[in-house]
Amino acid sequence: MKKGSLRQGSLRFVETEYFTFAHPPYVFELEGGGRLGPVTIAYETYGTLNRDKSNGILILHALTGDAHAAGYHEGDKDPGWWDSMIGPGKAFDTNRYFVICSNVIGGCKGSTGPSSINPETGRPYGLNFPIITIKDMVNAQARLIDYLGIERLLCVAGGSMGGMQVLQWVVSYPERVASAIPIATTATHSPQQIAFNEVGRQAIMADPNWNNGDYYGGPLPVKGLSVARMVGHITYMSDESMNEKFGRRVKNEKKPFKFSPEFEVEGYLQYRGDNFIKRFDPNSYLYITKAIDYFDLSNGVGLHNLLKGIKTKFLIIAFKSDWLYPPYQSQEIARACKRAGVEAIYCELNSNYGHDAFLVEVDEQAHLITHFLNKVAESIKR
Amino acid sequence: MKKGSLRQGSLRFVETEYFTFAHPPYVFELEGGGRLGPVTIAYETYGTLNRDKSNGILILHALTGDAHAAGYHEGDKDPGWWDSMIGPGKAFDTNRYFVICSNVIGGCKGSTGPSSINPETGRPYGLNFPIITIKDMVNAQARLIDYLGIERLLCVAGGSMGGMQVLQWVVSYPERVASAIPIATTATHSPQQIAFNEVGRQAIMADPNWNNGDYYGGPLPVKGLSVARMVGHITYMSDESMNEKFGRRVKNEKKPFKFSPEFEVEGYLQYRGDNFIKRFDPNSYLYITKAIDYFDLSNGVGLHNLLKGIKTKFLIIAFKSDWLYPPYQSQEIARACKRAGVEAIYCELNSNYGHDAFLVEVDEQAHLITHFLNKVAESIKR
Numbered sequence: 136m137k138k139g140s141l142r143q144g145s146l147r148f149v150e151t152e153y154f155t156f157a158h159p160p161y162v163f164e165l166e167g168g169g170r171l172g173p174v175t176i177a178y179e180t181y182g183t184l185n186r187d188k189s190n191g192i193l194i195l196h197a198l199t200g201d202a203h204a205a206g207y208h209e210g211d212k213d214p215g216w217w218d219s220m221i222g223p224g225k226a227f228d229t230n231r232y233f234v235i236c237s238n239v240i241g242g243c244k245g246s247t248g249p250s251s252i253n254p255e256t257g258r259p260y261g262l263n264f265p266i267i268t269i270k271d272m273v274n275a276q277a278r279l280i281d282y283l284g285i286e287r288l289l290c291v292a293g294g295s296m297g298g299m300q301v302l303q304w305v306v307s308y309p310e311r312v313a314s315a316i317p318i319a320t321t322a323t324h325s326p327q328q329i330a331f332n333e334v335g336r337q338a339i340m341a342d343p344n345w346n347n348g349d350y351y352g353g354p355l356p357v358k359g360l361s362v363a364r365m366v367g368h369i370t371y372m373s374d375e376s377m378n379e380k381f382g383r384r385v386k387n388e389k390k391p392f393k394f395s396p397e398f399e400v401e402g403y404l405q406y407r408g409d410n411f412i413k414r415f416d417p418n419s420y421l422y423i424t425k426a427i428d429y430f431d432l433s434n435g436v437g438l439h440n441l442l443k444g445i446k447t448k449f450l451i452i453a454f455k456s457d458w459l460y461p462p463y464q465s466q467e468i469a470r471a472c473k474r475a476g477v478e479a480i481y482c483e484l485n486s487n488y489g490h491d492a493f494l495v496e497v498d499e500q501a502h503l504i505t506h507f508l509n510k511v512a513e514s515i516k517r
Numbered sequence: 518m519k520k521g522s523l524r525q526g527s528l529r530f531v532e533t534e535y536f537t538f539a540h541p542p543y544v545f546e547l548e549g550g551g552r553l554g555p556v557t558i559a560y561e562t563y564g565t566l567n568r569d570k571s572n573g574i575l576i577l578h579a580l581t582g583d584a585h586a587a588g589y590h591e592g593d594k595d596p597g598w599w600d601s602m603i604g605p606g607k608a609f610d611t612n613r614y615f616v617i618c619s620n621v622i623g624g625c626k627g628s629t630g631p632s633s634i635n636p637e638t639g640r641p642y643g644l645n646f647p648i649i650t651i652k653d654m655v656n657a658q659a660r661l662i663d664y665l666g667i668e669r670l671l672c673v674a675g676g677s678m679g680g681m682q683v684l685q686w687v688v689s690y691p692e693r694v695a696s697a698i699p700i701a702t703t704a705t706h707s708p709q710q711i712a713f714n715e716v717g718r719q720a721i722m723a724d725p726n727w728n729n730g731d732y733y734g735g736p737l738p739v740k741g742l743s744v745a746r747m748v749g750h751i752t753y754m755s756d757e758s759m760n761e762k763f764g765r766r767v768k769n770e771k772k773p774f775k776f777s778p779e780f781e782v783e784g785y786l787q788y789r790g791d792n793f794i795k796r797f798d799p800n801s802y803l804y805i806t807k808a809i810d811y812f813d814l815s816n817g818v819g820l821h822n823l824l825k826g827i828k829t830k831f832l833i834i835a836f837k838s839d840w841l842y843p844p845y846q847s848q849e850i851a852r853a854c855k856r857a858g859v860e861a862i863y864c865e866l867n868s869n870y871g872h873d874a875f876l877v878e879v880d881e882q883a884h885l886i887t888h889f890l891n892k893v894a895e896s897i898k899r
Contacts, residue, residue, distance in 0.1 A: 165568040194732075210639070224605050262776075263762070323765070325756060325759070325760060325765075326759040326760060326762075326763040326764065326765065326780065326781075326782040327751065327754075327756045327760075327782075328766075329780050329782055329783065330747075330750075330751045330759065330782050330783070330786055332747050332749045333750060333778065333780075333782070333783045333786060333787075334744060334751065334786070335749070336776065337740075337743070337744050337747060337787070337790075337815050338720055338723075338744045339739035340719075340776070341723075341724065341741065341743070341744055342723065343725060358719075358723035359723060361719070361723070362716060362719050362720045362723055362744065363720060364631045365712075365715070365716045366748065368712075369709065369712045369713060369716065372709075374707060374709045377707070377709045377712065377864070378707060378708060378709075380708075381707065381708040383705070383706070383708065383711075383813055394718065394722070394803060394807065396715065398708065398711050398715075398810065399708075400708040400709075400711055400715070401711065401712070401715045404712055404715060404716070405715075408574075408719075421776060425776065428780065431765055458840065459538070
């Protein structure tokens, strides 16, 4: 990679680090009753922790994200997944804040997950990996934040599944979170959202190469994972953004009348689906989507009851064209804050990008977040 | 079946009939360049054709529908798929109208399709079946209407893919259609709609039992078809109707933390998916979804230009919560009618049932259709 091709204003070379806890004889207890240990978390940090350790911001990623949120890994052409938002002078300004991004447990990007070696067998866990929840992900992150010596985070922020972790952080560790930015997310996964995830899981499990989760070292369930990813991609885009991006254009002019992908939208989905196996473990897809589906923060008691007395300040962001996590779900969070007397700003942005907007709609989001963090940082100084 | 269990006001025992044309040496020429012959169409009729043959109404079905739209087949527990709308005293009143419902070519319910015997090989067509389009379906239906001796239909009506056939009928045979009722449909299949169909096709083709379409007599691609059907079902329901029907209820009280379906919505989708193989041919699913994806009635020339000078009267119905064929697509049809000077009524109904509304939202639809048909029938008498 030529140095000139680095995006201006981006962090230069960053590296993923690893933190391991729950070494034997200790274990990490999981919400579903399972136990895990040792547990490794992959994470990255950007910027510098200040002397009173009050400038830490934890960034939480979505379903297929990882710890590499910003800057460039040596040799890479593309920066981290939220590089547009994290860096010197950006929304999460690394000149001012110490930004941490941690990969979730259950994942396949360096944190302990189903593709990790099970110390009891010396082979990958596969389906012997215990069921995990969003709460488990957050509890593991809390151990990382302990390790980094941070008592109280200035902010936790993230979109989609990252937003669920944000909400869980506030409810599990209210005194450790000064502010929270849940984006394009929900406090309760709906049946439609469960249904889309279930289709993805069924597609993976229908692939004979999946082999009941025991495929490591053998042929991979490429086709099943590809179908799962295709379903996902449809739900991340809006009807309108698909119209703009693809229309009804076909890959070659002559109407070919055949079953191989011919419309551009088909080719795009297949390309994205087929390539997904290179960067994601099918079993991690099963475990993480299941954790998402189990997410029901209030679980019948009323979200406002859980938030009562909490001092965390909220900035809640939703996108008009997001039909996977529609604005009404963010409005429910905002209403619960209001009812609980928790300080909250709700912003609905007018983007056409659907759910993907939290990744690509930079300007307005950055503006909102910059000002919100300024105020939070000021109020802490006082 | 006890006679008492028949739905009141439904037609008693009806039977499917078969019409075959394009016997050798004749062939049926297809839009994509293929040829087919002989071609059989399965159809049913309800009511009586009047002396001047002016009371014929053609009902057109959706993706997985068939010719059995109303009444009971002997021994069946359930009536035809639109029994709520077709029968004595109902919207399509069989005391007044002669109602015809024809299964599409490419299907698997008695009409010639990929599971039919290819006369050239003596084996099922499989992927040797030619690509078909909505226009081909309509051209075949026109042969059936010829055979039934009907010059001009009082009405053509149908929802979803049935609505596409309605629109194609009007454009291909304007002088043969006095009125048209396209419901929950579009004149141009959008990239999002193509994408959902493509996921279903990829799921079927990913199943090794699909065997390049040559599975007849062997193990069937049950899992692939099941995933395709699950995707379909999600798109037929609304977020709201899923919330009402399933919520986050689990099949047993104790949170089981496992991968087999546990939320009610998962169980429902799997049940519907697994059972689909009993009534639908996977290759027909490929061919018919492809016909739908090719559907672009105006194909760049502007729908209003195609409709100019047409005397057909339109009743266009859409449903607010239908996100698969959203109201804006029906509004586009209504606008094109207006611009072309074609008489059209557009009605957007306030149902929560999503796309399924055209099948289950009976009262308001029936009311609209009854009055519309009354007016059309009157205007013809004059």
